[in-house]
Amino acid sequence: MVKVTYVAHDGTQTTVEAEDGDSVMHAAVSNDVDGIVGECGGSMMCATCHCYVDEAWQDRVGPRSDGEEDMLEGAACEVNDRSRLSCQIKLGADLDGLVVHLPEEQF
Amino acid sequence: MALAPLDEEITLEQLNADPYPIYRRLRAQSPVLRVASAGRTFLTKAALTKEVKDNPELFSSDDPNTPMKPAFRAHTLMRKDGEEHLRERKAMMPALTPKKIQSDWGPLYEKLAAEYVSRLPRGETVDLFTELCGPLAARILAHVLGIPEASDEEMQRWSQRLIDGAGNFGWKPEPFAASDEANDEMDLLFGQLCDKRRAEPDGSAYSVMLNADDPIPMSQIYANIKIAIGGGINEPRDALATIVYGLLTNPDQLAEVRAQQAWGKAFEEGVRWVAPIQASSRLVTEDTQLGGFDIPKGDTVMTIQASANRDEDLFENGEEFFVFRDKNPHQAFGNGPHHCAGAHIARRTVGKIILPMLFDRFPQMRLPDPGAVIWRGFGFRGPINLPVVLN
Numbered sequence: 001m002v003k004v005t006y007v008a009h010d011g012t013q014t015t016v017e018a019e020d021g022d023s024v025m026h027a028a029v030s031n032d033v034d035g036i037v038g039e040c041g042g043s044m045m046c047a048t049c050h051c052y053v054d055e056a057w058q059d060r061v062g063p064r065s066d067g068e069e070d071m072l073e074g075a076a077c078e079v080n081d082r083s084r085l086s087c088q089i090k091l092g093a094d095l096d097g098l099v100v101h102l103p104e105e106q107f
Numbered sequence: 108m109a110l111a112p113l114d115e116e117i118t119l120e121q122l123n124a125d126p127y128p129i130y131r132r133l134r135a136q137s138p139v140l141r142v143a144s145a146g147r148t149f150l151t152k153a154a155l156t157k158e159v160k161d162n163p164e165l166f167s168s169d170d171p172n173t174p175m176k177p178a179f180r181a182h183t184l185m186r187k188d189g190e191e192h193l194r195e196r197k198a199m200m201p202a203l204t205p206k207k208i209q210s211d212w213g214p215l216y217e218k219l220a221a222e223y224v225s226r227l228p229r230g231e232t233v234d235l236f237t238e239l240c241g242p243l244a245a246r247i248l249a250h251v252l253g254i255p256e257a258s259d260e261e262m263q264r265w266s267q268r269l270i271d272g273a274g275n276f277g278w279k280p281e282p283f284a285a286s287d288e289a290n291d292e293m294d295l296l297f298g299q300l301c302d303k304r305r306a307e308p309d310g311s312a313y314s315v316m317l318n319a320d321d322p323i324p325m326s327q328i329y330a331n332i333k334i335a336i337g338g339g340i341n342e343p344r345d346a347l348a349t350i351v352y353g354l355l356t357n358p359d360q361l362a363e364v365r366a367q368q369a370w371g372k373a374f375e376e377g378v379r380w381v382a383p384i385q386a387s388s389r390l391v392t393e394d395t396q397l398g399g400f401d402i403p404k405g406d407t408v409m410t411i412q413a414s415a416n417r418d419e420d421l422f423e424n425g426e427e428f429f430v431f432r433d434k435n436p437h438q439a440f441g442n443g444p445h446h447c448a449g450a451h452i453a454r455r456t457v458g459k460i461i462l463p464m465l466f467d468r469f470p471q472m473r474l475p476d477p478g479a480v481i482w483r484g485f486g487f488r489g490p491i492n493l494p495v496v497l498n
């Protein structure tokens with residue numbers, strides 16, 4: 001199991017235990033975390049799972065995946081260099097304890 | 108395992124008139140059911156509809172014998188899978204992202220909505236469905252797509268003919284003759300506008316597709332615009348009418364929506380309550396199982412998102428319109444790779460612009476006789492009239 005903490009726009013923190021190999025989007029949706037919608041189920045079609053990777057984790061999370069950039073650019077809230085589509089971040093032991101911040105709205 | 112049970116009683120007429128009591132029964136008794144009259148296996152629970160749409164390898168959108176082909180004179184992205192689908196979808200997407208709509212299109216949509224809302228007569232009974240919902244949806248879409256030269260009437264007529272042709276499972280000649288005529292008119296207009304949209308990029312879907320570094324074939328650019336015409340007018344039209352009905356028949360909720368400016372929530376609840384696209388089909392590519400039954404290769408399953416959106420497992424009192432639900436994980440925009448390309452446009456235009464404007468301009472709007480509103484549709488559903496008194 002991998003721990004992930006989601007920090008909502010209003011500061012509320014939720015920590016969940018996710019399966020190895022799960023995505024940050026899917027872990028949020030299956031644990032009822034508000035602020036991540038992920039409507040298209042991880043197909044990079046909806047841009048409703050935007051998150052900001054916590055600075056301390058940025059290097060370990062790594063770069064954006066192929067094709068992610070285009071969709072991410074269209075997200076509803078400001079996109080910065082910590083922005084990712086959370087469906088494209090796969091969880092593993094190396095990301096145990098990951099912290100991501102959520103935008104004010106997803107659409 | 109066994110095949111799913113076969114039903115020979117449910118008729119298309121019943122589904123068209125009011126499918127909801129039937130779906131409620133099926134969710135409780137037979138969530139996987141072969142329905143003879145529709146020639147499809149109905150899936151009515153949210154977990155099943157999502158599972159199918161999230162798994163495009165096993166449940167393909169690519170139906171080689173779809174009447175959509177002759178209706179659109181093309182194999183559109185909606186009926187493709189994998190890389191081919193992705194490439195065509197991405198070609199259009201830059202025109203449809205939340206950011207694009209918010210920053211570039213927002214002011215234009217405000218202006219169009221203001222124009223159409225302000226020409227409605229005060230103090231009279233008006234059918235909002237025909238006077239506002241349809242024409243405004245058509246006008247907004249014409250701009251998004253880069254064909255504002257088309258009139259509201261043309262846009263709506265083309266849309267309806269494409270839809271009727273795509274649903275012509277009886278392969279009768281008349282609907283295809285009508286869609287052919289619409290195709291001729293659209294092809295002519297697109298041809299006339301091509302050079303201008305290429306020379307003067309304006310961020311519209313047509314312009315974006317023409318000016319891409321590695322453009323998709325012209326035939327597919329046309330097909331993409333047509334699929335958006337077919338899929339982008341009736342749904343926001345029906346959503347708007349449904350939400351206005353929901354709010355006017357629940358004045359306490361309307362008051363609260365106003366107080367909190369919760370128009371976005373009202374939008375989500377409206378499309379959950381009566382999903383404008385109620386059902387989608389997928390072709391089964393390998394023998395598999397769903398909900399404890401064998402589903403053979405070659406079968407066509409129907410994901411009934413209308414029913415998923417009222418599933419007791421996810422929603423309390425799902426049969427009721429209730430804006431202030433804790434959670435609203437509806438599937439009105441579908442799931443998976445074919446998730447609605449226009450979801451952000453619909454949310455912004457209907458939810459954030461049109462609804463607040465309409466109720467602001469006509470604070471005393473009333474629906475004198477809710478019983479006079481007629482609801483129709485199995486594949487697509489919504490009110491087909493909405494006689495309100497505007498004040």
Ligand code: HEM
Nearest residue numbers: 185335338339342343346384387440441445447448449453
């Ligand atoms: C409230 C309004 C709307 C609703 C409820 C809605 C619903 C849907 C649904 C359920 C699908 C998936 C169909 C499937 O899985 O087979 C879909 C696809 C699609 N929608 Fe919408 N839609 C709406 C508005 C729009 C608008 C305004 C546009 C205009 C651009 C649009 C364009 C499309 C396109 C192009 C597809 C095909 C996507 C693909 O196959 O990749 N929709 N819509």
